[in-house]
Amino acid sequence: MxxxxxxxxxxxxxxxxxxxxxxxxxxxxxxxxxxxxxxxxxxxxxxxxxxxxxxxxxxxxxxxxxxxxxxxxxxxxxxxxxxxxxxxxxxxxxxxFKLVGSPWNVLQPIFWLVIGLNFIVIFVGDLLYMTIPFGLNMALLGLVTLYRVALVVTNNMRFEDFLVAVLSGVFLALFFTFTNRLTNKFRGVDGFGWGDIYLVPSIGILLGWPKILVSIVFSFVFGSIIGILLVVLGKKKKTDYIPFGPFLILGAVFGLLYGSRIWEWYLSLLV
Ligand SMILES: [Zn+2]
Incomplete structure (x- = not known):
């Protein structure tokens, strides 16, 4: 051991x-x-x-x-x-890892290992160079889509859940594009980079509902806290660009690990 x-x-x-x-x-x-x-x-x-x-x-x-x-x-x-x-x-x-049947007992852990490595590259790359390479984003999107489709085909995931995951990814991409255009028009800066816009569909498909909601909310919470801290500490100016990719990755990891629990806690507050 x-x-x-x-x-x-x-x-x-x-x-x-x-x-x-x-x-x-x-x-x-x-x-x-x-x-x-x-x-x-x-x-x-x-x-x-x-x-x-x-x-x-x-x-x-x-x-x-x-x-x-x-x-x-x-x-x-x-x-x-x-x-x-x-x-x-x-x-x-x-x-x-919950899938026990062959070949998923092997494929599932390997899939998440690859996702983890991909996340590290995006996190560090965006932090250092303020860019998420298009090829990397497309490779991630292809991989998560293939994995989820394979799960649906082999009856390990409900088609409805897959559809909702895809739709939430598409919705997020549209929302990020819209915000990008809006800030570009009124403030002359891109609110989100194109790397972020191409990244969110993958995160949507990967997490599914309701984890994706928890993940995005926490991305914005982490992003705002760090952004305000950087401005207050004088490391960044208000107009400086702060890459959002690292926060999307942090939010996704947070959503994957704690999304279900946080969602249940949130629902318990409503009743
Ligand atoms: Zn040297």
């Missing part, structure tokens, strides 16, 4: 290292399949011992071996986050 946890943690660190490459290269519209890792500053190719997840950052004294440019703290943070996510997925996440 301990061995397995350590193994998964190391696997997660390695995946985190790969995600760093994906985040950097998709933001810069480069292929992440070809080419060796290089220092983003001096472009010197990195040897394997400069590229050990988590360790190299500290062994190198947070600096590139060749040009001494400082290495962003984001790299080890993404690696650690992915490592912790793998362990969480194994220890706690498995409690959420």
């Amino acid at each position: 301990t061995f397995l946890i350590v193994f998964l943690f190391i696997m997660g660190l390695a995946w985190g290292s790969f995600l760093n490459v994906v985040i950097l290269r998709t933001a810069k519209s480069k292929s992440f399949v070809n080419g060796r890792s290089e220092c983003p500053k001096c472009k010197h190719q990195l040897a394997w011992f400069d590229n050990i997840p988590l360790l190299s950052y500290f062994l190198l004294g947070k600096k590139c071996r060749y040009c001494k440019a400082s290495i962003s703290i984001i790299y080890p943070v993404v690696e650690l986050l992915t490592g912790v996510f793998f362990v969480w997925w194994f220890l706690i996440g498995f409690g959420f």
